[in-house]
Amino acid sequence: MGFIIPWIFGFILYKKEPIIVLLIAPIGMTVAFMLNEWGTNYFWQFEPTFRNRSLSAFPLNIGFYPVLSSFLIYFKIKKKVNTIMLLLCFTLFTTGFEGVGLVVGRVEYFNGWNIIGTFISYLIAYIVIYGYYRILVKHQVLKN
Secondary structure, eight states, rough: OHHHHHHHHHHHHHOOOOOHHHHHHHHHHHHHHHHHHHHHHTTEEEEEEEESSGGGGHHHIIIHHHHHHHHHHHHHHHSOOOOOHHHHHHHHHHHHHHHHHHHSSEEOOTTTTHHHHHHHHHHHHHHHHHHHHHHHHHTTTTTT
């Protein structure tokens, strides 16, 4: 679910705007791996649980997060959406998605972690991805 379903949408976006997916999905994956590697060791766990805790987040790291990152930049470029509103909407959507996982028992928090920390971590992740996009614009790799 965390890999196949997102990449169905990712493939549709790729057919429409391949350069966005090719440039943004890797940074989305990188940020996801960094945050989930840190988080699964100290603050949260996804189900199913493996001996190597970070494997639980692997499908999300290579599916859900890079596809969402690509859509974030697609909406910024093609739809001319206000940046702050866009970042907040994506952060709220992703936090809500994880909140559902929390309610149904697919995500577990520990060491004092909570949904507010989740919101902040997603916001930081999307700001990093947006910053990367701005660097690509500055170097004329992507258009504003």
